[in-house]
Amino acid sequence: MLGLDKKDTTLLLVVIALAMFAPFLLNPFPSGSAMAQFNAGYPDLMQRFVIFGIFAIGFNILFGLTGYLSFGHAAFLGVGSYSAVWMFKLLSMNVVPAILLAMVIAGLFSVLIGFVSLRRSGIYFSILTLAFAQMSFNLAYSVLTPITNGETGLQLTLDDPRVLGQSATDQGGIPVTNFFGIEMRATHTLDVGAWSFDFNAGYYLCAIIMIFAFYISLRIFRSPFGLMLRAVKSNQQRLNYTGLNPKPYTLAAFIISGMYAGLAGGLMASMDPLAGAERMQWTASGEVVLMTILGGAGTLIGPVLGAGFIKYFENIFSKINDNVLHQWFAFLPDGMEDTLVFLVHPFVGKGWHLTLGILFMLVVTFLPGGLVEGGQRLSRLLRRGRKDEDAGPDPEHHPKETPHVAE
Amino acid sequence: MGILEVKGVNKRFGGLQALGDVNLSVAENTVHAIIGPNGAGKSTLLNCLVGKLIPDTGSVSFDGKSVLGRTPFEINQMGISRVFQTPEIFGDLTVFENMVIPAFARRDGSFRMHAFESVSNEKDICIKAEQMLVDVNMQDKIHMHAAALSRGDKRRLEMAMCLLQEPRLLLLDEPTAGMARADTNNTIDLLKEIKDSRDITICIIEHDMHVVFSLADRITVLAQGSPLVEDEPHNIRGNPKVREAYLGEAA
């Protein structure tokens, strides 16, 4: 289907299903129950899942395939956000031109940065991208204030021209972002018994775009182009002596991933029409690195999982406070309860970043393939366990099969 | 006029004269061996041929066109392939993928943005890659990771990758270094077969005289950065100057 083999089609269908049924999947607990705080099916968070998913998918095309570690990708996201907000200010509140402009501007920006940065490789490349991103961040904060509105961030106002739309609604408010009339904030809540599920227009727009973005990355991974990118990572010398020029390949990958970041930034602004410089800071670039590595760099589904994982726990973990912990451990004797709460306390709530940092270190050290590799190892272990039970040790020697690209 | 013409090439590294006035002419469809004691400048010469180093003076031309100032991939696209002393392959990729890459390079040139085709749909490329693996007798390892291959297999893979590009000139840098006798003989047989079955010029750097004398049509002896003798193999054997160059170094 769609030029994919059977396995990839299944993968794509899984992603489609996950994205489409996310409002159900993420709200497994009845609202009002004690567990309801672990529900993640509210529009705001779901939008962030898929938007960061897009960001990480794009980053993975660069880092996962070519091995070039960029520490400045947030700059493209920020540029995308600013462009989109300007489109809302000047043209109309329709998200389509905003998103397109975000991608185009981020693409142009990445041509510039990529062309310069890719003249070096390894750590020098990382530092060049870092320097460019910090430069953009500092400029957005200071001299570029007329464009970026500095520290306050770029916001919509009632005086914006919006030539194809209206400056203010009839009620005198700022109009809301829409997709040809469908308001992004429109949410339909479905109540089934004790459960309640939110279907948000903005989320579905993001989800459909994310599926499309995933499909494109799938095609790139399986294409000769993707193969060349993996060859860049593996051995540039041999690539050169095979008559291939690594530069345009890596630059193309850089631009594609920059446009993905711009798309994510544009969507972010479409969901909530404001843009601030902090989106461009290098720690924001670090976040997408974390997502990609945690999920599994160089794998297809990994970045999406990583983005979902980090955004989910960021929201949920940070909600766990001491009261919640006391509830959890209430069945224990008092002394033990207090000790446990005391021990767990630094890792939850505001300490979520500590947990993330530790987790990330463990993954880099022991699971270079991220969560995806972890899953694969686990399933291999389970399968072997089952086989041992069924038929005893397998007498035949099975050479380990290596897939073209890990899922 | 040979297919490869090296004229008056000099290369210095600081105070060291690595190559001094090297002239070399390799005739088309022959096997030309370059031998010489350690430090004679064999590898430096090879690096000058493929664009890794640029000579200080002199000219290098391939098929009438100068290669100087061109990047390695451009030189490769002109028809020169190189096998390295330690195999340079794509270790993270499978043997099959290793083979597919040169096939694409041969067909599409140094860059093509084929991001929406699928490798498995490029039937002609896949068939070509598989066929070449059969030719070098590696078809059973087609799905292995290249990094997991034995050293001999890695070298065979590298050679197969180079051959897949149908180069007009194949440069071999000590293709049997560190190999067992049996493997060496296999490599000699493979190279003989390549030489007989294709329109190809081979330029080989080698220490193992057994390999050199089984293959070469012509031999250049390099000593201290300059060509000492160039002649047919049977004249090189027993040439007193050559003996001195080697023994002088040994003593």
Add this chain to the structure above:
Amino acid sequence: MDAILLQILNGLDKGSAYALIALGLTLIFGTLGVVNFAHGALFMLGAFCSVTLSRLLTLSFETIDETKTDFLGNPMKVKTPYVEAWFGPETGAAIIDWAVPLSILFAIPIMISIGFAMERGLIKHFYKRPHADQILVTFGLAIVLQEIIKYFFGANPIPTPAPDVFKGSFDFGVLLGFDPNVIIYPYWRMVYFLFAMIIIGGVFAFLQFTTFGMVVRAGMADRETVGLLGIDIDKRFTMMFGLAAAVAGLAGVMYAPINSPNYHMGMDFLVLSFVVVVVGGMGSLPGAVLAGFLLGILESFASMTWVKSILPGIDQIIIYLVAIIILLTRPRGLMGRKGVMED
């Protein structure tokens, strides 16, 4: 003229901090071949050594002073730091006043142990892994360290004053024949600069004149050969890591009065110090020091009003701009050696 002099002076203290951090980074990179993204965190830990010591010194017990009453008429509680009780009020107060310089003694063993622990526990396993992995794992470590500090000390900057003697400024202008109050320079910044020079000089002397330093320098040039000579280079490299951690830590200790320590100050300095290292040349110690001061001074020149009026925003980007130009035109940096990280 006076303005130029003033900017050079202003650049010195920031330049000193850059140079010290970059020196440590280069020591680690040059000897161990490890790209340490947690180095900024070590600087931050050093600054918090100051904070910790001044908190320890001001630990107090409460007594009720019957002679005074608070505004409700109750007897007032008076806090007396233990040190004042032990050493007498005057000596005690002096000790508290000198908390930051005293932290140097306190920080050295702590930072060296942290360095040892980091190298043995984590970095050791990453010598043979790609640089990208080293960057990633130390980046993770940096996050962990700063979150731990945030957990104990909170997110707000903690003012940590210098001793009273060093408060106020020195009027350089008068010394050089300018009008008073034209070129004034805070005493503590002068102290910081001198301190940095001593540390830098110490590190260079250590590497130059001790056998240990000789082996390490040999190891920086050619690790394998030194290993072949039967020298246990690994043990020495662990010690180098400790030394580098101590240098970064001391830079942080003394920086505390200049910039109130907060948990993310390490990250802020990290990016800049990497830029410094790259400009100086990966693996070159003199390069790191030179580039540190150079960039510090350039930065303060760029923030002069008339410069900013010609090139708005230049003060924000000058360092990065210089780094980009250097990386593209002189890939080895100002003083980098051939063959270090060239690919």
